[in-house]
Amino acid sequence: MCTIPADTAQIIETSLITALEDRGLRKTTARAAVTQRIELAGDAFTAEQLCRELPEVGRATVYRTIRHLVDAGALCKLPILDGAPMYSVARVEHHHHTICSRCGAVGEFRHSTVERVMRSLEKEIDGDIVGHRMEIFITCNQCLAAIAEGESHD
Amino acid sequence: MCTIPADTAQIIETSLITALEDRGLRKTTARAAVTQRIELAGDAFTAEQLCRELPEVGRATVYRTIRHLVDAGALCKLPILDGAPMYSVARVEHHHHTICSRCGAVGEFRHSTVERVMRSLEKEIDGDIVGHRMEIFITCNQCLAAIAEGESHD
DNA sequence: CTTTTAATTGATATTGAGTATCAATAAGGA
DNA sequence: TCCTTATTGATACTCAATATCAATTAAAAG
Numbered sequence: 498m499c500t501i502p503a504d505t506a507q508i509i510e511t512s513l514i515t516a517l518e519d520r521g522l523r524k525t526t527a528r529a530a531v532t533q534r535i536e537l538a539g540d541a542f543t544a545e546q547l548c549r550e551l552p553e554v555g556r557a558t559v560y561r562t563i564r565h566l567v568d569a570g571a572l573c574k575l576p577i578l579d580g581a582p583m584y585s586v587a588r589v590e591h592h593h594h595t596i597c598s599r600c601g602a603v604g605e606f607r608h609s610t611v612e613r614v615m616r617s618l619e620k621e622i623d624g625d626i627v628g629h630r631m632e633i634f635i636t637c638n639q640c641l642a643a644i645a646e647g648e649s650h651d
Numbered sequence: 652m653c654t655i656p657a658d659t660a661q662i663i664e665t666s667l668i669t670a671l672e673d674r675g676l677r678k679t680t681a682r683a684a685v686t687q688r689i690e691l692a693g694d695a696f697t698a699e700q701l702c703r704e705l706p707e708v709g710r711a712t713v714y715r716t717i718r719h720l721v722d723a724g725a726l727c728k729l730p731i732l733d734g735a736p737m738y739s740v741a742r743v744e745h746h747h748h749t750i751c752s753r754c755g756a757v758g759e760f761r762h763s764t765v766e767r768v769m770r771s772l773e774k775e776i777d778g779d780i781v782g783h784r785m786e787i788f789i790t791c792n793q794c795l796a797a798i799a800e801g802e803s804h805d
Numbered sequence: 806c807t808t809t810t811a812a813t814t815g816a817t818a819t820t821g822a823g824t825a826t827c828a829a830t831a832a833g834g835a
Numbered sequence: 836t837c838c839t840t841a842t843t844g845a846t847a848c849t850c851a852a853t854a855t856c857a858a859t860t861a862a863a864a865g
Binding site for chain 1: 751784
């Protein structure tokens with residue numbers, strides 16, 4: 498039984514739910530709630546966060562929907578060094594991520610040089626390159642400001 | 652009570668156990684067994700693999716020793732996309748990893764261009780860069796050979 | 806609109822990785 | 836050798852994620 502209240506249940510035509518439909522999956526109330534929430538939040542999130550924010554959707558369904566979105570290439574799975582992986586909406590075809598090591602905010606960037614590095618590495622590497630992953634750890638501007646603010650109060 | 656048999660218990664002066672001693676940690680039979688095993692194996696490994704291979708050492712101790720080695724910078728923790736992280740001995744100061752997506756073999760490489768890319772990214776990125784991580788997914792030469800072998804048998 | 810069929814859901818149980826606890830034990834300096 | 840403190844490891848626990856499976860729902864067919 499799906500117990501999603503009417504206001505949450507409203508199905509909005511979005512790219513995430515479309516990504517699921519394109520894979521032959523049904524457009525259900527639960528999936529609409531999950532994809533909508535991801536899109537409205539904007540930020541990166543963990544599976545458990547989503548579960549907490551959507552108590553009306555079962556955990557199993559939240560996890561399944563996330564997996565489908567990752568399989569569809571609509572979400573990126575970011576393995577964090579400690580703890581559960583984070584997910585962020587893939588807005589551009591191929592990109593990398595910045596992660597603020599103070600607040601956890603995730604950003605996206607593209608850089609043509611990275612692709613060029615890959616090609617030049619192909620000679621050095623003992624096999625065929627099939628993919629790569631790169632994360633840059635930063636202290637974001639907001640956190641830098643917060644730190645400066647905190648110091649000025651001493 | 653430590654129940655490590657005599658042959659496993661032999662304490663060998665190695666860089667890993669030294670890394671622990673340098674941090675003021677005691678040279679114990681259990682830690683010697685763990686570090687020795689890591690060095691003899693050579694390959695990357697998961698914590699659970701180590702536990703299975705060293706049933707005479709308690710799980711808690713295996714996990715604690717790994718954590719100490721990572722803290723000391725003697726081991727690299729590699730977050731794998733699915734499942735438990737892998738660990739590999741850090742042989743050079745700063746480097747990146749290749750991971751064979753077929754057999755899981757982990758290699759190490761350095762590339763000066765990666766550092767140059769970091770510097771050039773500093774302008775584009777919204778904050779201070781404090782670190783980065785990069786993994787290249789490959790099909791290693793052994794796997795390429797195995798695939799070719801398999802195909803020739805059709 | 807109703808029927809039909811297969812996909813989907815979600816409460817629950819289960820797995821698996823990793824950590825906390827704490828009494829017993831071992832390391833290593835005095 | 837003794838003494839103090841770090842270390843160990845059996846156990847219980849937490850947390851993330853998955854498997855199970857009867858009840859429910861989507862949507863295609865009639």
